[in-house]
Amino acid sequence: MRAQAHQFITQLYNEGLPVFTKTALEDIAQQFDQCAEKASYGQTIRVTALNGAIVEFPLETDNPYPYDYGDDDYRCIMTRPRLVYRTAAELTADRDVQFFSPTRAYLPLEVAHSTEKRCLSTGCTVDGWPTTSYEAVVDRFCRARTAWRASEHYRQFMAALSSATIPTGIRNIVGFACSTMNWAYEDKLPSDAQHALLLGLRDLLSADGHVDVHCIVQDPIYTDIDRQVLQSLNVTVLDDPRAFLEVDNNSVVLSVSPDIPIQQIITDIARPAILLWNRVTEGKKEDPFAADYASTRVISMIRDEYVKVPIPEDRDYFDDLALYVRKAACTRTEGS
Numbered sequence: 001m002r003a004q005a006h007q008f009i010t011q012l013y014n015e016g017l018p019v020f021t022k023t024a025l026e027d028i029a030q031q032f033d034q035c036a037e038k039a040s041y042g043q044t045i046r047v048t049a050l051n052g053a054i055v056e057f058p059l060e061t062d063n064p065y066p067y068d069y070g071d072d073d074y075r076c077i078m079t080r081p082r083l084v085y086r087t088a089a090e091l092t093a094d095r096d097v098q099f100f101s102p103t104r105a106y107l108p109l110e111v112a113h114s115t116e117k118r119c120l121s122t123g124c125t126v127d128g129w130p131t132t133s134y135e136a137v138v139d140r141f142c143r144a145r146t147a148w149r150a151s152e153h154y155r156q157f158m159a160a161l162s163s164a165t166i167p168t169g170i171r172n173i174v175g176f177a178c179s180t181m182n183w184a185y186e187d188k189l190p191s192d193a194q195h196a197l198l199l200g201l202r203d204l205l206s207a208d209g210h211v212d213v214h215c216i217v218q219d220p221i222y223t224d225i226d227r228q229v230l231q232s233l234n235v236t237v238l239d240d241p242r243a244f245l246e247v248d249n250n251s252v253v254l255s256v257s258p259d260i261p262i263q264q265i266i267t268d269i270a271r272p273a274i275l276l277w278n279r280v281t282e283g284k285k286e287d288p289f290a291a292d293y294a295s296t297r298v299i300s301m302i303r304d305e306y307v308k309v310p311i312p313e314d315r316d317y318f319d320d321l322a323l324y325v326r327k328a329a330c331t332r333t334e335g336s
């Protein structure tokens with residue numbers, strides 16, 4: 001059974017069929033919205049597997065997390081449903097041989113739940129990590145943005161982008177995994193730098209004749225304060241997986257070291273005008289369990305359809321970020 005599942009997925013992958021589709025993501029996004037409106041006992045979320053089977057995941061919102069035994073006054077409680085992304089390489093890896101599940105074998109999208117710690121006597125949520133105030137977040141972000149705009153890194157970065165032949169008609173910049181700006185400690189954060197980059201791109205593209213370039217971001221770690229700050233900067237925060245649905249051939253995608261396989265998902269659903277994401281290296285050993293490794297499909301797309309434009313490095317804030325601009329001749333029909 002395992003061999004059969006692996007063979008099926010390998011064949012599908014080798015034939016170039018998408019593992020992740022907008023149709024599947026949209027279907028789940030709609031079910032998540034329905035659950036948020038009316039979470040009720042016995043509700044399920046239905047996911048279509050690669051072999052066409054429908055797998056149902058029970059909605060567990062407000063149930064105790066089964067692998068946490070809590071203590072006298074605290075319990076770990078499951079909250080909203082969330083997606084787990086599994087690549088073709090992960091599905092065909094033999095890591096959990098003894099736990100092989102025929103139900104999960106064909107599933108690149110699974111439903112799990114976010115969790116929070118709740119005090120039993122008060123019913124209140126216990127803060128997971130130290131956050132700071134709205135004002136402090138804005139202040140630190142503004143300082144980071146101003147400093148970056150005055151830096152040699154910014155000058156070189158914008159010069160590189162201006163020298164590239166950018167496809168016309170860009171309508172949005174979609175940032176994934178830029179992380180929270182709400183962390184209480186540290187004077188400088190990579191997340192501030194990455195959101196400043198997002199806004200810098202919008203300024204540059206708008207000045208370059210791309211009208212109404214809309215900034216969209218997705219990161220499940222965002223707090224209410226992040227959302228307020230981003231809203232004040234005219235950046236729309238979407239819940240996973242909604243930002244993927246906004247990515248098309250007229251998008252810029254920004255993603256730095258995400259916890260999920262952004263490169264593989266994007267490669268399956270679109271050919272964005274610009275990709276600003278971790279460097280794609282040919283010949284690197286594949287690790288099916290690395291969060292965002294470049295599969296052979298990602299590598300081929302980058303090699304055949306994009307031009308790499310050299311940008312200055314800043315490992316502290318942008319890891320090994322690379323800039324890829326779609327070649328003029330490459331606009332294929334978008335994946336559904």
Ligand SMILES: C[S@@+](CC[C@H](N)C(=O)[O-])C[C@H]1O[C@@H](n2cnc3c(N)ncnc32)[C@H](O)[C@@H]1O
Nearest residue numbers: 176177178179190218219221240256257258259
């Ligand atoms: C290793 S951190 C990198 C954060 C930041 N880009 C940096 O360079 O410091 C991975 C990020 O991926 C985010 N992430 C996890 N699941 C995600 C999802 N479904 N969509 C977008 N971001 C996600 C995490 O919340 C976290 O902010």
